[in-house]
Amino acid sequence: MTAMTDAVGVEPVLDIQNLRVTFQTNDGPVAAVRGVDISVSKGETVAIVGESGSGKSQTMMAAMGLLSDNGRAEGRVLYRGEDILGLPLKRLNTVRGARITMIFQEPMTSLDPLYSIERQLCEPMIEHGGLGRKAAAARALDLLKLVGIPAPEDKIKAYPYELSGGQRQRVMIAMALANDPDVLIADEPTTALDVTTQAQILELLADLQKRIGIAVVFITHDLGIVRRIADRVVVMKDGEVVEAGQTAKIFDHPAHPYTRMLLDAEPEGEKPPVGEDKPIVIDGQKVGVSFAIPRGFMKQPVLFHAVEDVSLVVREGQTLGIVGESGSGKSTLGRALLQLLPHSGRVHFDGQDISNAGKQVMRPLRRQMQLVFQDPFGSLSPRMTVGQVVTEGLLVHEPGLSAGERDRRACQVLEEVSLDPAMRNRYPHEFSGGQRQRIAIARTMVLKPRLVVLDEPTSALDRTVQKQIVELLRGLQAEHRLTYVFISHDLAVVRALADTVVVMKTGKVVEAGPTAAIFEAPRDPYTRDLIAAAALEPMHGRVVGA
Amino acid sequence: MATMKTTAAAPVRGRSLWDDALIRLKRNRAATLSLGFLVAMALACIIGPLLTGHGYDQVYRSYVKVGPSLTPYPRAETVAPAARRALRRARVEVGEDIVIGDGIVRIPVSSEGELDQRIVRYIDRGDIFSGARLEDLAADGRSAVIVADIEQLTFLFGTDATGRDLLTRTLIAGRISMTIGLLATVVAIVIGVTYGSLSGYLGGRADLLMMRIVDVLYSLPFIFFVILLVVFFGRNFVLMFIAVGAVEWLDMARIVRGQTLTLKRQEFVQAAEALGVENIGILRRHIIPNLTGPVVIYMTLLVPKVILLESFLSFLGLGVQEPMTSWGVLISEGARDIEGNPTMLLFPALFLTSTLFALNFIGDGLRDALDPKDR
Numbered sequence: 043m044t045a046m047t048d049a050v051g052v053e054p055v056l057d058i059q060n061l062r063v064t065f066q067t068n069d070g071p072v073a074a075v076r077g078v079d080i081s082v083s084k085g086e087t088v089a090i091v092g093e094s095g096s097g098k099s100q101t102m103m104a105a106m107g108l109l110s111d112n113g114r115a116e117g118r119v120l121y122r123g124e125d126i127l128g129l130p131l132k133r134l135n136t137v138r139g140a141r142i143t144m145i146f147q148e149p150m151t152s153l154d155p156l157y158s159i160e161r162q163l164c165e166p167m168i169e170h171g172g173l174g175r176k177a178a179a180a181r182a183l184d185l186l187k188l189v190g191i192p193a194p195e196d197k198i199k200a201y202p203y204e205l206s207g208g209q210r211q212r213v214m215i216a217m218a219l220a221n222d223p224d225v226l227i228a229d230e231p232t233t234a235l236d237v238t239t240q241a242q243i244l245e246l247l248a249d250l251q252k253r254i255g256i257a258v259v260f261i262t263h264d265l266g267i268v269r270r271i272a273d274r275v276v277v278m279k280d281g282e283v284v285e286a287g288q289t290a291k292i293f294d295h296p297a298h299p300y301t302r303m304l305l306d307a308e309p310e311g312e313k314p315p316v317g318e319d320k321p322i323v324i325d326g327q328k329v330g331v332s333f334a335i336p337r338g339f340m341k342q343p344v345l346f347h348a349v350e351d352v353s354l355v356v357r358e359g360q361t362l363g364i365v366g367e368s369g370s371g372k373s374t375l376g377r378a379l380l381q382l383l384p385h386s387g388r389v390h391f392d393g394q395d396i397s398n399a400g401k402q403v404m405r406p407l408r409r410q411m412q413l414v415f416q417d418p419f420g421s422l423s424p425r426m427t428v429g430q431v432v433t434e435g436l437l438v439h440e441p442g443l444s445a446g447e448r449d450r451r452a453c454q455v456l457e458e459v460s461l462d463p464a465m466r467n468r469y470p471h472e473f474s475g476g477q478r479q480r481i482a483i484a485r486t487m488v489l490k491p492r493l494v495v496l497d498e499p500t501s502a503l504d505r506t507v508q509k510q511i512v513e514l515l516r517g518l519q520a521e522h523r524l525t526y527v528f529i530s531h532d533l534a535v536v537r538a539l540a541d542t543v544v545v546m547k548t549g550k551v552v553e554a555g556p557t558a559a560i561f562e563a564p565r566d567p568y569t570r571d572l573i574a575a576a577a578l579e580p581m582h583g584r585v586v587g588a
Numbered sequence: 589m590a591t592m593k594t595t596a597a598a599p600v601r602g603r604s605l606w607d608d609a610l611i612r613l614k615r616n617r618a619a620t621l622s623l624g625f626l627v628a629m630a631l632a633c634i635i636g637p638l639l640t641g642h643g644y645d646q647v648y649r650s651y652v653k654v655g656p657s658l659t660p661y662p663r664a665e666t667v668a669p670a671a672r673r674a675l676r677r678a679r680v681e682v683g684e685d686i687v688i689g690d691g692i693v694r695i696p697v698s699s700e701g702e703l704d705q706r707i708v709r710y711i712d713r714g715d716i717f718s719g720a721r722l723e724d725l726a727a728d729g730r731s732a733v734i735v736a737d738i739e740q741l742t743f744l745f746g747t748d749a750t751g752r753d754l755l756t757r758t759l760i761a762g763r764i765s766m767t768i769g770l771l772a773t774v775v776a777i778v779i780g781v782t783y784g785s786l787s788g789y790l791g792g793r794a795d796l797l798m799m800r801i802v803d804v805l806y807s808l809p810f811i812f813f814v815i816l817l818v819v820f821f822g823r824n825f826v827l828m829f830i831a832v833g834a835v836e837w838l839d840m841a842r843i844v845r846g847q848t849l850t851l852k853r854q855e856f857v858q859a860a861e862a863l864g865v866e867n868i869g870i871l872r873r874h875i876i877p878n879l880t881g882p883v884v885i886y887m888t889l890l891v892p893k894v895i896l897l898e899s900f901l902s903f904l905g906l907g908v909q910e911p912m913t914s915w916g917v918l919i920s921e922g923a924r925d926i927e928g929n930p931t932m933l934l935f936p937a938l939f940l941t942s943t944l945f946a947l948n949f950i951g952d953g954l955r956d957a958l959d960p961k962d963r
Binding site: 068380382404405408409412413415416417420421422423424425426427430434435437438439469471482485489 | 604605608611612854855856858859860861862863864865866869873874877878880
């Protein structure tokens with residue numbers, strides 16, 4: 043890839059000059075992008091990096107004429123010297139989708155579920171490329187081979203739902219390449235994918251670039267990816283470019299404090315161990331969860347085993363990390379432990395057998411075992427104020443409390459998660475992702491629980507925010523002697539938080555043990571793959587153990 | 589932030605989704621105009637009948653099917669013939685020169701025998717004159733002048749086939765139609781939201797059973813259902829609400845159930861479950877408030893639908909009973925006389941359609957304003 047950096051001096055293919063984007067909102071105009079210059083040459087990969095809200099996606103959307111109705115773009119977007127900003131749609135479409143193509147974050151929704159892969163691939167080639175049906179079909183097959191889809195002859199007839207997330211993203215890339223574009227804009231193309239799949243997709247992009255020599259603009263918030271694939275990096279903050287330059291230079295000598303902060307965002311440190319003499323909080327023996335999948339009228343449903351024979355023990359003050367890719371059953375396991383799903387096997391909480399206990403038995407225990415969700419946008423009811431959200435648990439478990447007392451508790455707990463209690467009458471949509479996750483944590487903390495199951499609590503957040511949430515969780519744990527079950531696919535976060543780690547694959551535990559042992563000497567090949575794909579920074583300067 | 593004092597922190601008022609929606613709604617010109625129009629219409633229907641000076645069931649036999657007019661009745665040229673017509677059965681000679689002026693008519697009359705004082709009653713009998721009296725009685729009692737006040741009546745919209753003021757009747761009809769629309773909608777929403785959210789949230793066998801009941805009720809023909817009710821309970825205004833509401837809640841229940849099914853998989857509902865909140869609490873605090881968007885939109889569509897349905901039933905003669913009326917009844921009456929007197933159809937139809945139009949615009953505006961995709 044480094045050989046490509048020589049191409050920088052060449053005339054740029056896509057040159058964005060002084061681009062400004064403004065949105066008209068209820069609160070007046072909001073400037074999302076304020077004068078950004080980005081250029082990319084043939085065969086070059088430029089990464090645009092920044093946190094959510096930095097305007098990195100809107101810059102490229104504006105360049106492609108894809109802004110929402112209330113957005114307006116000014117400046118110049120030169121494609122081979124021609125300004126494509128504000129071109130009439132018909133003229134724009136000869137460039138957009140043909141010469142400059144785009145792939146998006148969400149492979150699940152970017153493909154039309156009603157059409158086969160072949161049809162979706164062929165349509166643009168017939169429309170834009172003027173190919174015949176047969177020729178287009180042949181080209182579609184070539185493209186699928188190019189993007190490395192296994193058994194392309196079968197998959198070309200398949201429908202999107204029959205493909206995995208990674209395969210869909212490959213199809214999206216194939217579609218983007220269909221008309222031999224000069225520029226490929228990839229907007230967080232791997233964020234929604236598992237780490238191992240992510241590594242494959244990145245490899246594919248790098249490989250394609252080497253072979254076809256297109257220019258790539260790669261939008262991401264993950265600096266780990268950038269280091270692997272980009273020639274140049276543009277760092278954006280609040281709609282402005284704060285720093286730009288060669289990848290190696292940015293990583294080794296970041297000039298701007300914001301860049302330094304992004305680079306330092308990987309969660310650090312690790313958990314001091316907890317003595318073996320502490321009482322066992324949750325003890326699961328041979329826990330299994332299966333779902334019946336109906337096959338139709340009068341047929342026996344098929345049993346799908348989401349979790350099989352998982353045993354685990356967590357002591358007071360400990361954190362158990364459950365690691366695995368999507369579909370490995372880790373979230374299901376977490377819910378089964380909390381008795382939110384019927385399960386087989388036995389679960390003991392504080393020595394009490396709660397296996398498949400009824401609602402009445404569980405209700406008093408609910409205050410001691412809590413759950414925090416991944417999606418800070420979906421887990422807060424949009425029509426309740428933050429104060430109401432946070433104190434809902436008190437309504438259930440301490441119904442005698444007066445409204446004033448509840449309000450006082452809300453203030454207390456919001457302060458504990460570093461939120462301004464004055465904000466308690468606001469609604470969730472007025473907060474950022476990180477703040478919402480703090481609210482979700484406050485909701486569980488108000489009840490002073492013993493056990494908290496954290497289901498990917500940091501996955502939807504920016505790295506820098508992630509780090510803050512990790513710090514918050516750590517502080518709360520130390521203060522209240524909390525026990526965590528931490529479910530995540532993000533190995534860096536798990537390494538920073540967990541005492542012990544359980545690695546799951548297709549519902550089974552493939553490896554379990556102390557965190558240091560798992561990360562330094564993984565025995566199972568799957569664990570090794572996961573760790574390799576996550577491209578963790580080495581544990582530099584870390585003191586392992588105590 | 590964390591340094592803020594717990595007790596000193598004065599809460600900042602947040603902007604709820606409703607406030608946002610309201611801002612968006614206010615920006616929608618068509619919807620705000622419609623809202624203003626609807627309020628004006630409602631006020632007119634409530635207060636208007638008190639100001640027109642006519643009772644909705646007051647019959648003016650002299651003014652059957654008169655056209656709409658700004659000038660008051662009777663017209664000067666109709667006064668003399670009307671007086672002659674009134675006196676035809678009084679067996680008196682009516683003089684040639686009937687004098688009209690200052691709201692008073694002077695009719696010279698003479699007779700072969702002595703004039704009976706009671707002939708003035710013939711004059712008073714109609715709706716045109718009042719306070720008739722005999723003046724200038726000749727010495728022989730054979731001739732005199734009947735003096736009577738002329739009743740000035742204004743019919744802005746004209747009168748109907750029985751001589752009732754159409755303006756008053758249209759406004760009164762508006763009261764009925766809008767009340768039916770509103771009440772039946774409230775009935776439908778209360779039943780529908782409760783039933784639908786319960787069914788959707790409970791799921792499983794309860795859901796299956798409850799939705800099959802809805803299916804069974806759906807399969808009952810509506811008109812048949814209404815006729816049954818009419819047979820059992822007689823024609824009754826309140827019954828109309830029940831009949832219409834009892835059928836319309838089925839749609840509502842299905843819509844709400846579908847919404848509930850998606851809502852209950854949302855993480856905030858799962859979070860509430862994990863907190864140990866009971867079913868009632870989840871329904872009340874999490875599901876129902878989040879249903880308000882679709883429910884409100886459906887409501888604005890349901891009100892016009894119900895008004896139309898009531899009109900249809902009244903048109904068939906199953907609805908409100910005379911002398912009470914509704915827009916549907918008025919339209920049906922007007923339609924019968926469309927050739928002779930088109931204004932009898934025109935005015936109620938205008939009121940009905942403009943109201944429905946406004947309601948639909950508001951529904952449209954609300955849908956845009958509440959659309960969560962907009963944010």
